[in-house]
Amino acid sequence: EAGVAQSPRYKIIEKRQSVAFWCNPISGHATLYWYQQILGQGPKLLIQFQNNGVVDDSQLPKDRFSAERLKGVDSTLKIQPAKLEDSAVYLCASSLLSGYNEQFFGPGTRLTVL
Amino acid sequence: KQEVTQIPAALSVPEGENLVLNCSFTDSAIYNLQWFRQDPGKGLTSLLLIQSSQREQTSGRLNASLDKSSGRSTLYIAASQPGDSATYLCAVSLSNTGKLIFGQGTTLQVKP
Numbered sequence A: 001e002a003g004v005a006q007s008p009r010y011k012i013i014e015k016r017q018s019v020a021f022w023c024n025p026i027s028g029h030a031t032l033y034w035y036q037q038i039l040g041q042g043p044k045l046l047i048q049f050q051n052n053g054v055v056d057d058s059q060l061p062k063d064r065f066s067a068e069r070l071k072g073v074d075s076t077l078k079i080q081p082a083k084l085e086d087s088a089v090y091l092c093a094s095s096l097l098s099g100y101n102e103q104f105f106g107p108g109t110r111l112t113v114l
Numbered sequence B: 001k002q003e004v005t006q007i008p009a010a011l012s013v014p015e016g017e018n019l020v021l022n023c024s025f026t027d028s029a030i031y032n033l034q035w036f037r038q039d040p041g042k043g044l045t046s047l048l049l050i051q052s053s054q055r056e057q058t059s060g061r062l063n064a065s066l067d068k069s070s071g072r073s074t075l076y077i078a079a080s081q082p083g084d085s086a087t088y089l090c091a092v093s094l095s096n097t098g099k100l101i102f103g104q105g106t107t108l109q110v111k112p
Helices: none
Strands: A005-007 A010-013 A019-024 A031-037 A044-050 A053-056 A065-068 A075-079 A088-095 A109-113 B004-007 B010-014 B019-025 B032-038 B044-051 B056-059 B062-067 B072-077 B086-093 B100-102 B106-111
Touching: A005 A088, A010 A019, A019 A088, A019 A109, A031 A075, A044 A065, A044 A075, A075 A088, B004 B086, B010 B019, B019 B032, B019 B086, B019 B106, B032 B062, B032 B072, B044 B056, B044 B062, B044 B072, B072 B086
Parallel strands: A010 A109, B010 B106
Antiparallel strands: A005 A019, A019 A075, A031 A044, A031 A088, A044 A053, A065 A075, A088 A109, B004 B019, B019 B072, B032 B044, B032 B086, B056 B062, B062 B072, B086 B100, B086 B106
16 A cells, blocks of 8 residues: 655745645545644644544644645645745655544655754 | 643663653643654654553554643653664643643663
């Protein structure tokens, strides 16, 4: 079974630039999550989708971050404009159903903002 | 507000030793608790999932326990190996939506 795919794996940008990350969840998984992991900390949920609807985006900085999940499959997370404090690993995860909560994580995208 | 704490932040042990990693959470009304492993530069690998009605789960050399009333979970690793070196994260879910609240992790080094 293929795992969660993410791209790119690494990205370096300058502050005020924009960046986008892509995630392809495990086939058939209805729920998709985006987490931000700052160095030395545990991941923090940014946004959760159930199919193509948003379940929780309470910790998403909506003035600069946006995310979408078209057709309930792939998802993109965008930052515009980026700040230095956005440097982190962005992890995508998926689960079959939100009620059965085992989440499967992708390898992450490491973002460095200079 | 739910907070998850893991102690110690780092641990170094000789190969073959049995060890325990600790996780505590402030709100006992959890849906489940999950232990993950994270290797450098990699994503998270799920190790064990304990539902709120369960007391423990076992997988190979790993055993995780859950005591909701005291807000604690432990991950027991038997006969540690150098390949066990990684960061171990625990996370709790407060509802069936699946949102996870993570601890900051324990970085384990097993020396040959």
